Amino acid sequence: MALLTQASGRRLVAGIPLLWLLLLFLIPFLIVFRISFSEVRLAIPPYTPLISWHHGTPSLELHTSAYSFLFTDPLYVSSYLYSLKVAAVSTLCCLLIGYPMAYAIAHARAATRSVLLMLVVLPFWTSFLLRVYAWIGLLKNNGVINNVLLYLGVIHQPLALLQTDFAVYIGIVYSYLPFMILPLYTNLEKHDPTLLEAAADLGARPLRAFLAVTLPQSAAGILAGSLLVFIPAVGEYVIPTLLGRTDQLMIGRVLSDEFFENRDWPVASAVAIVVLLLLVVPIILFQRLERRELEAGK
Amino acid sequence: MRSRGVFARSMLVLGLVFLYVPIASMMVFSFNNSRLVTVWDAAHSPTLKWYQALLGNEQILGAAFLSIRIALISATAAVVLGTLAGMALARFGPFRGRLLLAGMTTAPIVMPEVITGLSLLLLFVALGQLIGWPRGAGAVTITLAHITFCMAYVSVVVQSRLAGFDESLEEAAMDLGARPLTVFGRITLPLILPAVASGWLLAFTLSWDDLVITQFVAGPGSSTLPMVIFSKVRFGVTPDINALATIMVLIVASGIALSTVWMRHRERRRERDLQLAAAANL
Numbered sequence: 001m002a003l004l005t006q007a008s009g010r011r012l013v014a015g016i017p018l019l020w021l022l023l024l025f026l027i028p029f030l031i032v033f034r035i036s037f038s039e040v041r042l043a044i045p046p047y048t049p050l051i052s053w054h055h056g057t058p059s060l061e062l063h064t065s066a067y068s069f070l071f072t073d074p075l076y077v078s079s080y081l082y083s084l085k086v087a088a089v090s091t092l093c094c095l096l097i098g099y100p101m102a103y104a105i106a107h108a109r110a111a112t113r114s115v116l117l118m119l120v121v122l123p124f125w126t127s128f129l130l131r132v133y134a135w136i137g138l139l140k141n142n143g144v145i146n147n148v149l150l151y152l153g154v155i156h157q158p159l160a161l162l163q164t165d166f167a168v169y170i171g172i173v174y175s176y177l178p179f180m181i182l183p184l185y186t187n188l189e190k191h192d193p194t195l196l197e198a199a200a201d202l203g204a205r206p207l208r209a210f211l212a213v214t215l216p217q218s219a220a221g222i223l224a225g226s227l228l229v230f231i232p233a234v235g236e237y238v239i240p241t242l243l244g245r246t247d248q249l250m251i252g253r254v255l256s257d258e259f260f261e262n263r264d265w266p267v268a269s270a271v272a273i274v275v276l277l278l279l280v281v282p283i284i285l286f287q288r289l290e291r292r293e294l295e296a297g298k
Numbered sequence: 299m300r301s302r303g304v305f306a307r308s309m310l311v312l313g314l315v316f317l318y319v320p321i322a323s324m325m326v327f328s329f330n331n332s333r334l335v336t337v338w339d340a341a342h343s344p345t346l347k348w349y350q351a352l353l354g355n356e357q358i359l360g361a362a363f364l365s366i367r368i369a370l371i372s373a374t375a376a377v378v379l380g381t382l383a384g385m386a387l388a389r390f391g392p393f394r395g396r397l398l399l400a401g402m403t404t405a406p407i408v409m410p411e412v413i414t415g416l417s418l419l420l421l422f423v424a425l426g427q428l429i430g431w432p433r434g435a436g437a438v439t440i441t442l443a444h445i446t447f448c449m450a451y452v453s454v455v456v457q458s459r460l461a462g463f464d465e466s467l468e469e470a471a472m473d474l475g476a477r478p479l480t481v482f483g484r485i486t487l488p489l490i491l492p493a494v495a496s497g498w499l500l501a502f503t504l505s506w507d508d509l510v511i512t513q514f515v516a517g518p519g520s521s522t523l524p525m526v527i528f529s530k531v532r533f534g535v536t537p538d539i540n541a542l543a544t545i546m547v548l549i550v551a552s553g554i555a556l557s558t559v560w561m562r563h564r565e566r567r568r569e570r571d572l573q574l575a576a577a578a579n580l
Contacts, residue, residue, distance in 0.1 A: 006478050010393075014386035017379045017449065018395050021402040024446040028417030031424055045423060097316075100309035107303065116310070118558065123317050125550045127507050129524050130543040133531045134320035137327065137540075144323055177317065228408065235410020237510050242531065252412040252510075259416060259514075269420070272413045283408060290404045294387070294457050 029276075036269035039063045047265050066270035076254065076271065080278065083251040086165070086240075087233035090172035091180075094229045095222065097173065098180035102221075103214075105181070106188035117185065124178045132171050132242050139167050139243070163245055171239035176232070180225040186293075187221025188214075220289065227286040231279055251275055321547055328540035348541040355538065358526055365506055365523040368437060372444035373501035379445065380452025380501070381494055385486070387453065388460035389468075403457075406450040415514030418443045422515060435517025443515045444508065448501035455500065459493030460486075492561055499557065503550075 038047040038061070051058045070076045105116045123131060138144045139161040146158040161167055191214065199209035237252035244250065249257075251271065259268035276283075329344035352358060383403050387396070406414060422432055422439050432438050467489075471481045487494075509524040516525065530536050 009478050010386075010390060013382050014390060014393060014395065014399065017383035017386070017403075017453070018399050020379055020446070020449070021383075021399070024418065024421065024442065025402050025406060028421040031420045032413075032417045035420060045427065097309065097313055100306040101313040104303075104306035104310035107306070116314075118554065119314055120317070122551065122554060123321065125503055125554060126321065126547050127524070127527075127543070129507065129509055129527055129531075130324070130539070130546065131320060133527070133539065134324045134543070136531065138320055138323060174316070174320070177313070231408040232410055235412050237412050238528070252410060255412045255416065256510075256513075265420070268416060272416055275410060275413060279410070283405065286408055287401055287404050290454070291400055294454065294461055 032269045032272050035265055036066055036273045037062045037064065038266050039065055040264050040266050045265070046263055063266070066264075066266040067274075069267055070270055070274060076251075079249055079251045079254045080274070082248050083234050083236075084278070086168055086172070086250060087230050087236075090169050090176070090233050091226050091230040093169060093173045094177055094180040095226060098177055098225065099184060099222070101177075102181045102184035102188055105185050106191075120178050120181050128175060129238060132175060132239055135167065135171055135174065135243055136162065139170070162243060165245065167243035168240050168245075168250075171243045172229075172233050172236060175239065176229040179228040183224040183228065184218065184221040187218050187224075191217055223285070224289050224293070227282050227289070231282050231286065234279060235275055321543075324540045325544045325547065328537070328544045330537065330540075333537065348537045349545075351538045352541045352545075357521075358523070358538075358542065361521050361523040361526040364437065364520060368441050368444060368522065369502045369505040371441050372448055372505040373498050375441075375445045376448035376452050376501040376505075377494060377498045380449040380497060381456050381490070383449065383453035384456030384460060384490075384493075385482075388457045389465065403450045403453040406447045407454065411508075411510035412514075414447060415443070415511040418446070418511065419514045434519075435515055436520045439515040439517070440512055440520065440522065443511050444505040447508075447511065448504050451500050451504065452494075452497035455497040456490055456493045459490050463489055492564065495557070499553075 034050060035047055038050065040046055041048055048061055048063065050061060052061050053059075101120070105113055105120070108116055136143070140146070141158045141160065141162070143162070145161065146155075149155045150158065195213050195217075196209055199213050200206075204212065235252040235255075236250060237256060240250040241253055255268055255271045255275070258264050258271060327338075328348055329346070330338055331342035331345045331347070332339035380403075383399060386393070387400055387403070390396070418439075419435070422435060422442075426432060426434070432442075467485050468481050471485050472478075476484070507524060508522075509528055512522050513525060513528075516522065521529075527539060527542070531539055
């Protein structure tokens with residue numbers, strides 16, 4: 001009897017969240033997939049049905065026009081490439097800034113360490129939108145950075161900083177830096193200091209010891225941090241909309257415009273499916289890393 | 299060794315400056331008299347007029363109230379669902395659907411928000427046609443969407459906390475004849491309480507802050523605070539938003555400080571209890 005209730009209790013514990021995510025996470029993707037194979041029409045809903053009836057017999061209607069549209073109009077291809085480029089450059093900058101920061105935190109004294117970690121995480125708890133908005137005030141033509149540089153006499157004309165690639169990189173690095181630092185810190189903190197001592201005893205200079213010992217050992221942390229930045233950055237919407245160029249859109253903005261401005265649900269869905277296809281390898285990699293990390297505690 | 303330490307440490311300082319300068323600049327300019335936001339009007343500043351303007355702005359206050367309501371409900375539901383998922387993944391061993399559950403609790407964390415938003419809206423539209431519910435988009439659809447992406451974070455937090463404890467305590471309680479629910483209430487829940495609490499705070503923050511997914515599922519009638527802020531700042535900087543940002547930063551900072559003190563207190567008490575228990579065993 002106890003065994004029976006325990007088994008059904010377990011089924012309930014696992015079943016409720018599983019059911020919720022099936023309904024609100026997996027099925028929605030299947031719907032997007034299905035709508036990407038229809039055509040836009042003026043009706044409610046604004047796309048053709050999957051199965052149409054001709055004289056009482058059902059026939060499957062699969063349209064690939066949304067996809068062929070994506071690959072014939074250069075706007076989409078260039079948006080995909082631009083998004084991948086922006087995400088890659090931002091991830092690299094995050095890594096170059098975040099790695100030394102994580103390293104310094106991991107090598108700080110235990111008491112300072114928790115304060116430093118809190119300082120890194122604190123901005124993350126304040127509104128993401130407002131932190132991106134803060135950069136408008138800094139980067140504008142008559143913004144803080146230009147005013148300071150003009151005052152110091154470094155420049156004589158305000159620099160055009162806003163609505164550039166540079167502003168988008170700054171925005172993404174700024175918003176996602178904690179996501180790079182935390183996995184790196186978790187990894188670096190676990191390193192065994194005696195390995196570095198052994199390298200030093202064997203005559204390795206600090207840089208060589210770092211390259212031969214620390215860096216390879218932190219590969220998993222580098223990968224986890226990079227994926228946590230790269231994957232969401234590809235689909236970023238808020239940062240390029242507020243800080244970025246108006247002549248070159250990122251794919252997240254294209255998707256949103258396609259849906260809200262053009263009301264073309266099939267093309268918006270096809271844009272989403274292609275983004276997922278581009279990201280499927282990084283997402284699977286991230287999941288494997290994450291699962292290993294979560295199960296390593298045992 | 300020393301030179302590298304200096305490099306890393308100076309990068310840390312520079313990085314922290316980079317993280318805090320924008321926030322500090324918003325806070326400073328919230329007391330600026332000039333409408334030109336980033337030009338300091340020394341003659342008439344500091345002033346509290348943007349704070350007064352904020353308190354008189356019913357659109358912002360209404361949106362803030364809606365956001366708080368949605369965040370409270372979403373965080374609470376997400377904590378329940380996320381804790382269940384975290385328990386199942388950390389404690390149940392292999393079961394049917396485990397891989398699926400593990401995948402669906404980590405995927406929403408990295409999924410680009412536009413895709414999650416689009417897919418959820420299309421689900422709600424399809425459900426509306428199929429069973430007539432939900433009728434139109436609004437607070438209900440926003441809450442359902444927020445619960446879904448928040449529970450993923452909660453489950454990861456709970457799962458990693460559970461992975462840090464072995465099952466021997468729970469097994470001992472079972473051996474002594476405690477029912478599963480008693481074991482959960484007396485052993486597991488107190489152990490994971492810090493994770494559950496920080497999971498709730500995380501979920502509340504994520505829900506309170508979300509713009510992209512919310513914009514997809516919100517419909518015309520209901521605007522959350524981030525939606526109002528976004529539509530205001532899209533076309534330039536407005537000084538009252540600086541005041542709003544300052545208030546939010548202060549609330550969050552004091553909240554974090556309080557919860558850190560509480561956690562440390564709990565942790566210290568636990569250590570003392572452990573020491574006492576060890577001493578009693580001697």
